[in-house]
Amino acid sequence: xxxxxxxxxxxxxxxxxxxxxxxxxxxxxxxxxxxxxxxxxxxxxxxxxxxxxxxxxxxxxxxxxxxxxxxxxxxxxxxxxxxxxxxxxxxxxxxxxxxxxxxxxxxxxxxxxxxxxxxxxxxxxxxxxxxxxxxxxxxxxxxxxxxxxxxxxxxxxxxxxxxxxxxxxxxxxxxxxxxxxxxxxxxxxxxxxxxxxxxxxxxxxxxxxxxxxxxxxxxxxxxxxxxxxxxxxxxxxxxxxxxxxxxxxxxxxxxxxxxxxxxxxxxxxxxxxxxxxxxxxxxxxxxxxxxxxxxxxxxxxxxxxxxxxxxxxxxxxxxxxxxxxxxxxxxxxxxxxxxxxxxxxxxxxxxxxxxxxxxxxxxxxxxx
Ligand code: KG4
Ligand code: ZN
Numbered sequence: 001x002x003x004x005x006x007x008x009x010x011x012x013x014x015x016x017x018x019x020x021x022x023x024x025x026x027x028x029x030x031x032x033x034x035x036x037x038x039x040x041x042x043x044x045x046x047x048x049x050x051x052x053x054x055x056x057x058x059x060x061x062x063x064x065x066x067x068x069x070x071x072x073x074x075x076x077x078x079x080x081x082x083x084x085x086x087x088x089x090x091x092x093x094x095x096x097x098x099x100x101x102x103x104x105x106x107x108x109x110x111x112x113x114x115x116x117x118x119x120x121x122x123x124x125x126x127x128x129x130x131x132x133x134x135x136x137x138x139x140x141x142x143x144x145x146x147x148x149x150x151x152x153x154x155x156x157x158x159x160x161x162x163x164x165x166x167x168x169x170x171x172x173x174x175x176x177x178x179x180x181x182x183x184x185x186x187x188x189x190x191x192x193x194x195x196x197x198x199x200x201x202x203x204x205x206x207x208x209x210x211x212x213x214x215x216x217x218x219x220x221x222x223x224x225x226x227x228x229x230x231x232x233x234x235x236x237x238x239x240x241x242x243x244x245x246x247x248x249x250x251x252x253x254x255x256x257x258x259x260x261x262x263x264x265x266x267x268x269x270x271x272x273x274x275x276x277x278x279x280x281x282x283x284x285x286x287x288x289x290x291x292x293x294x295x296x297x298x299x300x301x302x303x304x305x306x307x308x309x310x311x312x313x314x315x316x317x318x319x320x321x322x323x324x325x326x327x328x329x330x331x332x333x334x335x336x337x338x339x340x341x342x343x344x345x346x347x348x349x350x351x352x353x354x355x356x357x358x359x360x361x362x363x364x365x366x367x368x
Contacts, residue, residue: 009033010033010089011030011031011032011033012030012031012089012090012330012333012334013028013029013030013040013081013083013087013088013089014028014029014030014031014088014089014090014091014092014122014326014327014329014330014333015027015028015074015077015078015088015090015091015092015110015113015326016028016029016091016092016093016124016129016322016323016324016325016326016327016328016329017070017074017091017092017093017094017106017107017109017110017322017325018044018093018094018106018126018129018320018321018322018324018325019066019070019093019094019098019102019103019105019106020094020096020097020098020099020102020103020106020126020320021057021062021098021099021102021151021152021320022046022047022048022050022051022057022062023044023045023046023047023319023320023321024044024045024047024065024066024069024070024073025042025043025044025045025073025320025321025322025325026041026043026070026073026074026076026077026322027039027040027041027042027043027077027321027322027323027325027326028040028041028077028078028080028081028083028326029136029323029326029327029330031327031330031331031334035135035139035334036139037135037136037139037327037330039136039323040080040081040082040083041076041077041078041079041080041081042077042316042321042322042323043073043076043077043080043322044316044319044320044321044322045069045073047061047062047065048191048192050062050065051191052190052191054191055185055191056181056185056191057099057151059099059100059101059102060101062099062101062102063099063101063102063104063105066101066102066105066106067105070105070106070109071109074109074113077322085113085117085119086117088117088119089119089120089330089333090114090119090120090121090122090329090330090333090338091110091113091114091117091119091120091121091122091329092110092121092122092123092124092325092326092328092329092330092332093106093107093109093110093111093121093122093123093124093325094106094107094124094125094126094129094325095107095123095124095125095339095343095344095345095346095349096125096126096345096346096347096348096349097125097126097127097152097346097347097348097349098126098152098347099347100345100346100347103345103346103347104345107123107343107345110123111341111343114341115341120333120338121338121339121340121341121343122328122329122332122333122337122338122339123339123343123344124325124328124329124332125328125349125351126320126325126349127148127153127155127349127351128162128163128165128328128351129324129325129327129328130146130148130150130153130286130287130324131146131148131157131159131165131286131351132159132162132324132327132328132331133286133313133317133318133324133327134282134284134286134311134313135327135331136317136323136324136327137313137314137317138311140282140284140311141281142159142160142161143158143159143160143161143277143280144158144159144280144281144282144283144284144311145157145158145159145168145269145270145273145280145282145283145284145308146158146159146284146285146286147262147266147269147283147284147285147286147290147299148285148286148287149175149176149177149262149285149286149287149288149289149290149295150175150176150177150286150287150288150289150319150320151175151177151178151181151192151288152175152177152178153175153287154170154171154175154176154177154223154225154289155167155169155170155171155351156168156169156170156221156265156266156269156272156273157351157352158273158276158277159284160277162331162332162335162337163332163337165351165352166276166352167351167352168221168269168272168273169220169221169222169223169265169268169269169272170222170223171222171223171224171225172222172223172224173224173225173226174225174226174229175225176223176225176258176262176287176289177192177194177287177288177289178225179225179226179228179229179258180193180194180197180258180289181193181194182229183197183229183232183250183251183254184196184197186232186233186236187200187236187242187247187250187251189247192288194288194289194291194292195291197251197254197255198251198255198292198293198294200247200248200251200252201248201251201252201254201255201294202252203248203252204245204247204248204249204250204251204252204253205248205249205252205253206252206253206255206256207253207256208249208252208253209235209249209250209253209254210253211228211231211232211235211253211254211256211257212227212228212231212257213257213260213261213264214227214228214257214261215261215264215265216260216261216264217264218268219268220268221265221266221268221269221272222265223261223262223265225258225261228254228257228258228261232250232254235250236250255292255294258295259294259295259298262295262298262299263298263299263301263302266283266299266302267302267305267306270283270302270303270306270308271306274306279306279307279308280306280308281308281309282308282309282310282311283299283302283303283306283308283309283310283311284310284311284312284313285299285310285311285312285318286312286313286318287318287319288318288319288320290312290318291315291318291319296310296312299312
């Protein structure tokens with residue numbers, strides 16, 4: 001950390017850069033001295049088209065695509081915000097966890113801007129940015145309970161303060177979005193698979209296949225999704241060739257199992273939260289999976305049972321974006337935290353530095 005301290009009562013203007021996966025994003029936010037925030041620009045360019053024919057994200061293609069568009073995106077974000085580089089209080093980039101080629105592109109660009117414009121650099125943990133987003137969207141006070149479910153992460157985390165996170169649960173194998181994507185691929189649905197599975201599930205029978213409800217009733221708040229995925233694969237092999245009705249019923253039954261498991265895991269997570277920090281006033285959902293309407297409904301029930309309020313940022317701020325990186329940068333700058341020019345890009349980066357890796361952990365994509 002560099003020791004360039006800023007006072008928290010000064011408004012901050014921060015540029016944020018996100019390149020950890022398959023979205024290239026740049027944004028400018030303003031943070032007031034009272035801790036409230038405003039988005040001045042937020043530009044996201046998805047690489048879905050580049051990766052679609054491969055059925056998933058190809059790291060090398062992702063890194064090259066970030067290089068192609070990032071300069072222009074940063075420029076557009078600054079112009080749309082109507083500010084000059086000289087006005088920036090700092091520049092933040094996601095320094096991980098994520099696909100290392102992409103992370104290098106974003107972090108190096110931020111370092112160049114910071115150096116040339118003599119402004120502080122903040123190397124942001126992408127997971128911290130998801131965790132702090134509800135403080136931008138609705139000025140949520142600490143502590144709160146976060147359910148983060150995306151293509152690379154599935155965690156329940158107590159958000160205690162900036163830089164202070166306690167992991168309450170995590171997946172032992174696949175991330176939740178990854179499980180949706182893999183099921184979609186098995187069913188030959190388009191990439192990214194989550195929204196396709198949700199769409200097919202809407203017309204299907206969730207009771208036709210009795211898929212396992214992973215981890216149900218366990219005292220810890222961890223997830224496991226690979227067994228469920230295998231059960232779907234076995235059913236597909238048994239039924240092939242599949243009719244449209246089979247695909248719908250498989251999607252609906254898979255989604256129902258995910259919902260039951262998620263509700264159970266989160267109710268344990270909220271109980272663990274209450275034991276450590278008192279009843280959670282808010283349950284926050286973030287990550288692409290939080291866009292799933294059925295999952296939102298399940299979370300609503302879990303939150304209500306725990307007498308907690310469900311907070312879900314707007315979909316564009318649940319999925320990867322630059323505003324969340326800029327905001328996390330601003331929250332750090334307000335506390336006088338910034339990084340040196342040798343800040344390293346990181347493929348893996350724990351949110352809670354002291355977390356033990358759970359027994360049976362075998363996650364391939366998550367950055368823990
Ligand atoms: O947060 P995100 O945009 O990117 C990262 O992975 O960081 O999340 C993308 C993931 C993908 O796996 C996608 O299939 C899943 O979120 N997803 C969904 C839905 N929309 C996106 N999963 C289930 N239902 C959805 N409606
Ligand atoms: Zn993300």
